[in-house]
Amino acid sequence: MSAQETIAIIAGRGSFPSLVARAAKNAGMRAAIAGFKGFTDQDLVRDADQWKLLRMGRLSQLIAYLKSTGATRVCMAGAIDKPQALSLRPDLRALKVLMRMRGKGDDALLRALINELETEGFSVVQAADLAPSLRAPHGVLSSREPSSQEWSDLRFGWAAAKRMGELDIGQCVVVRDGVIVAVEAMEGTDQTLQRAGQVAGPGCVVVKTVKPGQEERVDLPALGKTTIESLIQAKAACLGFEAGKTLFFDLDESIRLADSANICLIGLTQEDIGLSS
């Protein structure tokens, strides 16, 4: 029997790191998790074969820990809110990374961090490389197909979401009857859906896409059971997402849940949007 691979997970906020850790373990790997005080949910320890809680901004410490785990592949999962991260006291190495950064968006920070990890010989992989089944499938997943009004809102929302992404604003847009109801920025998808339900009522169409040119290794759109629960609460009608480039956790359960509320789930590509217009 060959030695079991250890994968290192740099864990941000929310349940995403836990889902990635479980996916990695299902795929036969050991999960070594680096969490951050004040950011990472400490329940994560349950999904870790190995675990360390670090202080945000201490990059030398992080790299030392990653090396100690024996991992060669590193995955980042879960949001690290940049404004808060930057207000903490970085160590010398983190400072050097920050000084070299040109852009100011999240992508710039993440790319700089990836470069630094690669310099140390780690290969930075995306969650879907650990468990290819996490990639969102193409086509209609739910029992219900989109109505023609929903198709029209999906196309309109897709175009708007891509423009938001170009500006590095967010990945998610909510449309109802040709009107944009809510745009996600820093607050995240669940809050955006909740707001959309409140201001526009039932029947919203939600679109979540990859930002053009975004660092796909660390910042792919992620969906899962919680997203469907938010859709149900907001009485949304339809969710469109980018097939292959979105992570979809708990897919079977999510589909069951969506069907129970008659919500349409559809994995789309640029071509679908173009061809159907």
Added chain:
Amino acid sequence: MSAQETIAIIAGRGSFPSLVARAAKNAGMRAAIAGFKGFTDQDLVRDADQWKLLRMGRLSQLIAYLKSTGATRVCMAGAIDKPQALSLRPDLRALKVLMRMRGKGDDALLRALINELETEGFSVVQAADLAPSLRAPHGVLSSREPSSQEWSDLRFGWAAAKRMGELDIGQCVVVRDGVIVAVEAMEGTDQTLQRAGQVAGPGCVVVKTVKPGQEERVDLPALGKTTIESLIQAKAACLGFEAGKTLFFDLDESIRLADSANICLIGLTQEDIGLSS
């Protein structure tokens, strides 16, 4: 003494119609207000010389009332939430207007309504025509000038807000240190500011601009004391707005309030943004 002019105000949600009615009366006019059941704040009656509560979507009834007031100039003030307005039962005349509409955005609806009123001989004026002092002034209004970081966020936010406007999404964008924190869509400015304060903490820069090509007679950005109170609550640092094309209610009191919280208020033009970059 010449006969006093009656101005008719078609009143939507919020305190905006009341502010317009008071501005008109300060300018020596009589205010005849048309409100809508379930939409308009009925306290408005206090600011009206004449008042009628109508059912949304009954356009013939609205036009008959406007004619009965003797007004020739009509002003629309306050949001009418389109999805809700459309879910009500329109009369035949309103249906005809809806059938003729090509676009689906708010602007299309408003333009169609304006055309219909003009057909009946009314001239549709903007609030600032009733009281030119409502137009937001140009330049720094507060004691404090923007810092260089705030200037940079104002420019970035201005460009983003104009792109949101092109897509008919919203007028307001919140930036902090080069990152877009919140984008307004249907929820309105106050909710957007509240969210921005929660997700990004103190120090946000808020930009509110006119949508490119928007129907300026009925849909100008409006600011006032409530906006400043929202800024204070969100611990925002700076508010930039479009000089001349924004309505600023209670200006003196707003400036006093902003100064008391060290908030910078600045009226900008496209040229300012270009020249300062």
